[in-house]
Amino acid sequence: xxxxxxxxxxxxxxxxxLSNMSLQLEPxxxxxxxGKNGEGKSTLLKLISGLVFPTSGTIDTMGFVPEKRFPEMLxxxxxxxxxxxxxxxxxxxxxxxxAPFYPKFSAEQFNNYLKxxxxxxxxxxxxxxxxxxxxxxxxxxxxATNTKLLLMDEPTNxxxxxSKGQFRRMVASAIDDTRCLLISTHQVHDLDSLIDSxxxxxxxxxxxxQPIEEITKKLYxxxxxxxxxxxxxxxxxxxxxxxxxxxxxxxxDDSKLDxxxxxxxxxxxxxQIVELFK
Amino acid sequence: xxxxxxLNRIGLLLSRYFIxxxxxxxxxxxxxxxxxxxxxxxxxxxxxxxxxxxxxxxNSFKAxxxxxxGMHFLLIPATHTExxxxxxxxxxxxFFIAFLITYCAGTVIGINLENxxxxxxxxxxxxxxxxxxxxxxxxxxxxxxxxxSFAIVxxxxxxxxxxxxxxxxxKTILTFxxxxxxxxxxxxxxxxxxxxxxxxxxxxxxNINLPRDYELFTGWExxxxxxxxxxxxxxxxxxxxxxxxxQV
Numbered sequence: 001x002x003x004x005x006x007x008x009x010x011x012x013x014x015x016x017x018l019s020n021m022s023l024q025l026e027p028x029x030x031x032x033x034x035g036k037n038g039e040g041k042s043t044l045l046k047l048i049s050g051l052v053f054p055t056s057g058t059i060d061t062m063g064f065v066p067e068k069r070f071p072e073m074l075x076x077x078x079x080x081x082x083x084x085x086x087x088x089x090x091x092x093x094x095x096x097x098x099a100p101f102y103p104k105f106s107a108e109q110f111n112n113y114l115k116x117x118x119x120x121x122x123x124x125x126x127x128x129x130x131x132x133x134x135x136x137x138x139x140x141x142x143x144a145t146n147t148k149l150l151l152m153d154e155p156t157n158x159x160x161x162x163s164k165g166q167f168r169r170m171v172a173s174a175i176d177d178t179r180c181l182l183i184s185t186h187q188v189h190d191l192d193s194l195i196d197s198x199x200x201x202x203x204x205x206x207x208x209x210q211p212i213e214e215i216t217k218k219l220y221x222x223x224x225x226x227x228x229x230x231x232x233x234x235x236x237x238x239x240x241x242x243x244x245x246x247x248x249x250x251x252x253d254d255s256k257l258d259x260x261x262x263x264x265x266x267x268x269x270x271x272q273i274v275e276l277f278k
Numbered sequence: 279x280x281x282x283x284x285l286n287r288i289g290l291l292l293s294r295y296f297i298x299x300x301x302x303x304x305x306x307x308x309x310x311x312x313x314x315x316x317x318x319x320x321x322x323x324x325x326x327x328x329x330x331x332x333x334x335x336x337n338s339f340k341a342x343x344x345x346x347x348g349m350h351f352l353l354i355p356a357t358h359t360e361x362x363x364x365x366x367x368x369x370x371x372x373f374f375i376a377f378l379i380t381y382c383a384g385t386v387i388g389i390n391l392e393n394x395x396x397x398x399x400x401x402x403x404x405x406x407x408x409x410x411x412x413x414x415x416x417x418x419x420x421x422x423x424x425x426x427s428f429a430i431v432x433x434x435x436x437x438x439x440x441x442x443x444x445x446x447x448x449k450t451i452l453t454f455x456x457x458x459x460x461x462x463x464x465x466x467x468x469x470x471x472x473x474x475x476x477x478x479x480x481x482x483x484x485n486i487n488l489p490r491d492y493e494l495f496t497g498w499e500x501x502x503x504x505x506x507x508x509x510x511x512x513x514x515x516x517x518x519x520x521x522x523x524x525q526v
Contacts, residue, residue: 051349052525069522071287074355085341085350089298097294101287101355 001027001149001180002048007057009043017043019204020057027148028177029211030194033184034263035201041184042082044201045151048182049079062148075102078142082154084134091137092122104146109174113140116166132158139167143174150181156190168194188259198259200266208266210277212257218276219265220249221258234272235265248276287356291364294354306330307380314384315391320405324424327377331428335369335435336447339521343444348526358521362436366514370432374425381406426510433513440520 002025009018017040025031035041046052047059050066050073059066064073087094091114099105114122117136126134135158142150156164171194175181185191198215200208219234223242232247244258246265266273296303310330317323341351354361382404389402407421438450469475 046349046526049353051352069352069358071284071355071357074353077353079349079353081346081349083346085347086344087298087347087350093297097290097297098354100290 003060005058007054027180029197030181031197032195033199039201076148078145078147080152087126102145110144152183156187164190192259220247221255287360311380311384314381315388332435335432338365338436339439370429437517
């Protein structure tokens, strides 16, 4: 669905934001894009949708060159940015104006998603809504467009606690084998039961890109006693509840993936983990 | 949906504009009608329309003022051509037609009110439609010339609004004056090189004297007409390429 080959991007001549990056995204998956601030996560989303152009390398988004911004491609992409656009119109008018641009838009789905988010009055003005409420409208609209590619930049920022759960349920029900969702986030705990593939960026390149099943096959996540020493430990974090560890899964036992721990492990021991997944 | 030109998408983009700016449009044209009730001088009306028009055109791509709104605009599934044509329709055709309608309405209401209040019998005359009967600067103006000049000004400010992220009207005016000044200096330089003087109309201390009706180049009027009619599409084409290159 998305094929990025050796892409380099920079906003200025002095500093490269993305360096020789390659990435493939398959349909039917929810990809979590993780990385520290300033690594280029949002820029990657922009490159995929054609909002910025690569300095070198090629990007193929559903068979299109994104920088051409052809309508056939744009009608199959919905990008939810972290900061939302300023629009002076009601939710109903937003639907009336923008839905016709998306041939697979479902008004029924949109209404259901809004209802699930407890937004009942579609005559409310978008510019009068709080950031969280506005985000709910855009999430609902994005899911209802039924585009093949959904790009979300920090989608749970600004959502209240119940809404985060609703968001997870909605996304899980909306994704099928034909759709691909790429979520850039720092709120890993909001999404840990949702994403099924993890992409980690470090030093302006992708250092880790694996499906969850592969991660839990090769890594074992556990809480151990501080006195226990294990040679298979790749990374550990001392917390009040004990020693959180990421170990090499030598026995093939199942464990619950802790995305935050994995992220820290990858950043600390990149080489070792990359070798393990080769 | 097709990548080729789609009238349906232009219709959607236009309806998007009117839904989003309904209140602003109604207020502006309401105020304009009231102004035209009292303002009947074609010269002042032209100045009003040109200034209001350039501000309107400078806001054609105001979405780029704020990055998330700019992203939202660029991601609307329509071609760059359709987005630009929509902007041109709005700031040139729509604005001029809305201006003519409010001008007519304002003048008719204004004159009739004056007649009613002051017990006069002034006939309703729409001076703007009386071809060539009034002066604007040095030239006799007719409606077509006025529209064409208006379209060029709008095209300049539309280009400015794609080019500059913020305060595009001010920056476009500044750029225009800087370019005009550079051209003026270039002209002086060329005159100095070619004729040894900074002026062609000097009578006192310069080397050459030319009669006022002297034509340096024959056929200059034809060239002028060509330049005049090429300028508008040229500005639109530059705006199109600038829009295709736009990154947010």
